[in-house]
Amino acid sequence: MFAEAEADPTLSKDEFKALETRLRVGLLNAQYERLRQADKTLLVVVAGIDGAGKGATINLLNEWMDPRHIRTLAYGPREGDELDRPPLWRYWRDLPPKGSTGIVFGSWYTPLVIEAVRKKPNADAIEAHAAAIMRFETMLASEGVQIVKLWFHLSAKAQKERAQRLLASPETAWQVSPVDMKVNKRFDRIRSGAHVVLNHTDCGHAPWVVIPSADENMRTARTAEAVLTALRRRGVPRLPPAFVAHSSTTRIVDRLGKLDYDAKVEKEDYESELGLLQGRLALAARSDKFKDRSLIVVFEGQDAAGKGGAIRRVTHALDARQFDITPVSAPSSEELARPYLWRFWRRIPRHGRIAIFDRSWYGRVLVERVEKLIPPAKWRRAYAEINDFEEQLAASGALVLKFWLAVTPDEQLARFREREKSPFKNFKITPDDWRNRDKWPEYSAAANEMMMRTDVPHAPWHLVSANDKRYARLQVLRHIVEAMENQL
Amino acid sequence: MFAEAEADPTLSKDEFKALETRLRVGLLNAQYERLRQADKTLLVVVAGIDGAGKGATINLLNEWMDPRHIRTLAYGPREGDELDRPPLWRYWRDLPPKGSTGIVFGSWYTPLVIEAVRKKPNADAIEAHAAAIMRFETMLASEGVQIVKLWFHLSAKAQKERAQRLLASPETAWQVSPVDMKVNKRFDRIRSGAHVVLNHTDCGHAPWVVIPSADENMRTARTAEAVLTALRRRGVPRLPPAFVAHSSTTRIVDRLGKLDYDAKVEKEDYESELGLLQGRLALAARSDKFKDRSLIVVFEGQDAAGKGGAIRRVTHALDARQFDITPVSAPSSEELARPYLWRFWRRIPRHGRIAIFDRSWYGRVLVERVEKLIPPAKWRRAYAEINDFEEQLAASGALVLKFWLAVTPDEQLARFREREKSPFKNFKITPDDWRNRDKWPEYSAAANEMMMRTDVPHAPWHLVSANDKRYARLQVLRHIVEAMENQL
Numbered sequence: 001m002f003a004e005a006e007a008d009p010t011l012s013k014d015e016f017k018a019l020e021t022r023l024r025v026g027l028l029n030a031q032y033e034r035l036r037q038a039d040k041t042l043l044v045v046v047a048g049i050d051g052a053g054k055g056a057t058i059n060l061l062n063e064w065m066d067p068r069h070i071r072t073l074a075y076g077p078r079e080g081d082e083l084d085r086p087p088l089w090r091y092w093r094d095l096p097p098k099g100s101t102g103i104v105f106g107s108w109y110t111p112l113v114i115e116a117v118r119k120k121p122n123a124d125a126i127e128a129h130a131a132a133i134m135r136f137e138t139m140l141a142s143e144g145v146q147i148v149k150l151w152f153h154l155s156a157k158a159q160k161e162r163a164q165r166l167l168a169s170p171e172t173a174w175q176v177s178p179v180d181m182k183v184n185k186r187f188d189r190i191r192s193g194a195h196v197v198l199n200h201t202d203c204g205h206a207p208w209v210v211i212p213s214a215d216e217n218m219r220t221a222r223t224a225e226a227v228l229t230a231l232r233r234r235g236v237p238r239l240p241p242a243f244v245a246h247s248s249t250t251r252i253v254d255r256l257g258k259l260d261y262d263a264k265v266e267k268e269d270y271e272s273e274l275g276l277l278q279g280r281l282a283l284a285a286r287s288d289k290f291k292d293r294s295l296i297v298v299f300e301g302q303d304a305a306g307k308g309g310a311i312r313r314v315t316h317a318l319d320a321r322q323f324d325i326t327p328v329s330a331p332s333s334e335e336l337a338r339p340y341l342w343r344f345w346r347r348i349p350r351h352g353r354i355a356i357f358d359r360s361w362y363g364r365v366l367v368e369r370v371e372k373l374i375p376p377a378k379w380r381r382a383y384a385e386i387n388d389f390e391e392q393l394a395a396s397g398a399l400v401l402k403f404w405l406a407v408t409p410d411e412q413l414a415r416f417r418e419r420e421k422s423p424f425k426n427f428k429i430t431p432d433d434w435r436n437r438d439k440w441p442e443y444s445a446a447a448n449e450m451m452m453r454t455d456v457p458h459a460p461w462h463l464v465s466a467n468d469k470r471y472a473r474l475q476v477l478r479h480i481v482e483a484m485e486n487q488l
Numbered sequence: 489m490f491a492e493a494e495a496d497p498t499l500s501k502d503e504f505k506a507l508e509t510r511l512r513v514g515l516l517n518a519q520y521e522r523l524r525q526a527d528k529t530l531l532v533v534v535a536g537i538d539g540a541g542k543g544a545t546i547n548l549l550n551e552w553m554d555p556r557h558i559r560t561l562a563y564g565p566r567e568g569d570e571l572d573r574p575p576l577w578r579y580w581r582d583l584p585p586k587g588s589t590g591i592v593f594g595s596w597y598t599p600l601v602i603e604a605v606r607k608k609p610n611a612d613a614i615e616a617h618a619a620a621i622m623r624f625e626t627m628l629a630s631e632g633v634q635i636v637k638l639w640f641h642l643s644a645k646a647q648k649e650r651a652q653r654l655l656a657s658p659e660t661a662w663q664v665s666p667v668d669m670k671v672n673k674r675f676d677r678i679r680s681g682a683h684v685v686l687n688h689t690d691c692g693h694a695p696w697v698v699i700p701s702a703d704e705n706m707r708t709a710r711t712a713e714a715v716l717t718a719l720r721r722r723g724v725p726r727l728p729p730a731f732v733a734h735s736s737t738t739r740i741v742d743r744l745g746k747l748d749y750d751a752k753v754e755k756e757d758y759e760s761e762l763g764l765l766q767g768r769l770a771l772a773a774r775s776d777k778f779k780d781r782s783l784i785v786v787f788e789g790q791d792a793a794g795k796g797g798a799i800r801r802v803t804h805a806l807d808a809r810q811f812d813i814t815p816v817s818a819p820s821s822e823e824l825a826r827p828y829l830w831r832f833w834r835r836i837p838r839h840g841r842i843a844i845f846d847r848s849w850y851g852r853v854l855v856e857r858v859e860k861l862i863p864p865a866k867w868r869r870a871y872a873e874i875n876d877f878e879e880q881l882a883a884s885g886a887l888v889l890k891f892w893l894a895v896t897p898d899e900q901l902a903r904f905r906e907r908e909k910s911p912f913k914n915f916k917i918t919p920d921d922w923r924n925r926d927k928w929p930e931y932s933a934a935a936n937e938m939m940m941r942t943d944v945p946h947a948p949w950h951l952v953s954a955n956d957k958r959y960a961r962l963q964v965l966r967h968i969v970e971a972m973e974n975q976l
Binding site: 358 | 509512513516520543546547550551552554555556560562563564568569593594657658659660661662663759760762763764766767770771796800803804805807808809810812813815817821822846911912915
């Protein structure tokens with residue numbers, strides 16, 4: 001795997017010149033073609049031996065390509081706000097739009113590499129890191145984010161000589177970092193760790209390319225070539241089937257059909273109970289223990305099921321500085337230029353805070369499925385993607401609660417009519433709502449399947465009977481309060 | 489000013505019902521009209537006495553208006569990343585787009601209010617806070633961000649009674665915060681502080697409205713009315729002349745004309761000097777003292793003056809994790825929906841980091857002026873706005889350095905021709921470049937005026953002769969290195 005790179009091949013000035021024009025013209029044309037198509041992002045992951053000249057990739061690509069459409073994304077250890085979110089959060093946050101190229105330093109490979117080059121690497125940890133990376137990259141690949149990964153490599157001898165050469169003159173000595181000096185002593189361990197990393201994570205849709213780096217001309221040419229090959233690659237990547245789709249054939253339970261829609265609460269009981277639950281919620285949200293956790297609440301349900309009213313009963317108990325409400329409707333152009341989960345990743349709260357989603361990422365398996373906005377393969381795959389997303393949220397300290405507010409067709413009809421009659425509620429009812437209503441069975445089937453495939457202990461679904469608004473609001477508050485009190 | 493509010497007026501249930509329909513229909517229609525026009529953002533600043541029910545505004549507006557186009561922006565004390573930037577940074581960062589409405593809690597008034605209600609307020613500090621607020625709001629108003637400020641007020645007696653009433657029952661006691669309890673003891677001081685705040689910052693384009701808050705119906709109706717009035721207000725606000733335009737009539741110095749364009753550096757001297765300067769830059773950027781500062785470098789200059797090459801010589805000395813390059817071209821739709829400085833505020837680095845702008849906010853007084861993309865009043869005003877912006881950056885610990893790379897028309901022509909001939913540089917030359925070239929005198933005049941009006945000690949302009957690329961690159965590096973070494 002590293003044999004060629006450790007032979008430290010070189011490229012003469014003339015050979016390089018002969019290649020340069022072709023590569024530069026090729027890169028520019030391919031880049032502009034990408035911009036025109038605007039259907040894919042390219043991420044160039046930069047990794048490899050320290051002191052192999054990885055950093056030069058930034059200047060190379062910025063000089064040889066049109067720098068207005070390149071973004072450098074460089075990361076150190078997680079810090080500040082990043083520690084409150086899942087490790088992958090910062091990479092999601094910074095994803096460049098389709099048509100553009102990102103150069104990634106300090107990527108999601110760092111924890112895996114660190115583990116793999118330890119004296120005694122933990123095989124389970126390596127497997128777990130690698131599996132998480134594969135899930136992430138497969139998800140990106142299937143959503144139009146192409147990845148090419150460069151491993152800059154050279155022989156131990158060349159690495160040492162390079163450092164010594166640079167150190168010999170004050171004009172270049174500053175280019176050698178303390179880390180570069182340590183590499184040589186641990187070269188064998190680093191190489192065998194790199195073997196493990198590359199073997200575990202090389203795949204057709206996100207391949208590794210080893211760049212021989214001892215000679216600057218060779219390194220430059222091979223880097224440009226690898227990026228050019230990636231840019232020219234067309235078509236949809238073939239994804240490993242295990243990551244692709246939900247394949248379970250379990251019978252789907254009709255949870256919506258089995259619900260008791262007659263549940264109701266009298267007005268006096270409601271007022272008193274509401275105040276007490278809000279008081280408990282206020283207390284829990286202000287508690288010291290909540291400072292290390294966050295709360296994410298998802299509201300889904302039929303149109304006119306009362307999501308807005310339920311949300312206001314929750315926010316009434318909260319300090320304005322503590323929560324954000326994200327109403328979800330059709331994605332903006334900025335959002336369409338990224339994988340569908342991007343716009344939700346951006347809204348993940350830091351610790352001590354609460355994010356409320358009025359509709360959510362579940363639109364993928366509801367409206368996008370029923371209205372055939374995406375091919376079936378995409379929503380079938382989405383259950384696993386969403387489970388993975390929520391697992392990451394929960395692992396980072398978020399309480400994730402999901403509510404489906406359920407009304408019967410009759411009750412919805414009554415509310416639609418009432419809205420139409422009200423001079424200040426008719427804005428809430430659109431032709432879309434009537435059209436959706438015509439697809440009641442399809443939406444119900446999608447909701448039932450969604451609840452079956454994504455009702456998990458760390459992010460449970462609460463199916464709430466909402467024909468009676470008071471009952472629904474109390475149920476929502478009660479579930480939130482109990483979850484917080486149990487967990488804090 | 490507070491007489492009406494302290495009379496604690498009430499609105500009966502019937503009176504309220506009579507108003508409600510008109511207000512709700514009015515708010516919705518006005519909101520949709522705003523969305524259609526999409527030429528203004530409305531910010532509703534929420535302030536006033538604690539325990540007057542300010543928080544209810546969020547639920548009110550989210551219930552009575554279409555919540556998909558409302559954003560709640562709530563702030564506590566500055567923390568984390570916010571401390572590395574100017575105090576106004578977070579408000580800029582979160583500005584909602586034109587067409588939408590933001591509700592602001594914990595606004596830019598907090599420091600002024602805190603000062604004004606102290607036992608012995610400092611008059612100078614009050615003046616300074618108020619002046620900064622006026623500059624900010626005037627800038628926003630002139631860029632399509634309308635502001636209405638609500639002061640929720642009630643009598644000391646009503647404030648006390650409200651707290652006691654709520655405390656009497658466990659269903660409502662949680663609504664009273666410890667702060668609410670303290671208000672009563674200091675009521676007179678708070679009222680006189682509020683007087684000062686409102687008097688200093690009430691103006692036609694960003695008025696204060698006092699909301700009588702003892703009675704919930706009254707508070708709701710008056711809040712809705714104030715927002716409705718603001719939404720219905722049409723036309724461009726009249727701005728106080730002092731904030732509007734640069735009125736100096738000083739003769740403009742022809743700095744570009746007086747430059748020595750023959751300055752050059754030989755190749756051997758260049759290589760050695762470049763390495764040494766890069767080494768000093770690397771050292772300064774890694775120094776502990778830089779952890780409390782940031783560096784912002786702006787590059788402007790004629791087309792083909794060599795900005796990209798100069799930038800790469802700077803970034804070569806830096807760790808990828810430490811800098812961001814922002815290439816500036818025509819604004820996106822997202823950026824056009826906000827004041828022109830917004831997209832630059834978003835890219836302000838935190839401490840320990842470096843932001844490089846390849847073209848910048850100076851486009852306002854260069855291309856936008858020369859190409860008549862904006863009326864003269866806008867670019868005339870921009871000098872003061874930009875000076876204010878950079879002063880805030882410097883005050884927050886940023887080193888701000890600005891470079892104009894200057895070439896002669898002949899040299900530019902030679903570079904254009906060379907670019908046209910090169911198969912991998914011709915992408916850099918467009919019909920626009922030739923058109924700009926035809927307006928050489930206009931661009932030079934704009935650049936000279938810009939340098940005169942915005943060359944300030946805390947954010948100096950360096951005019952660099954760039955007919956010789958080597959000379960220009962060393963000059964740029966030298967200025968950056970010296971500024972860092974002097975300041976750290």
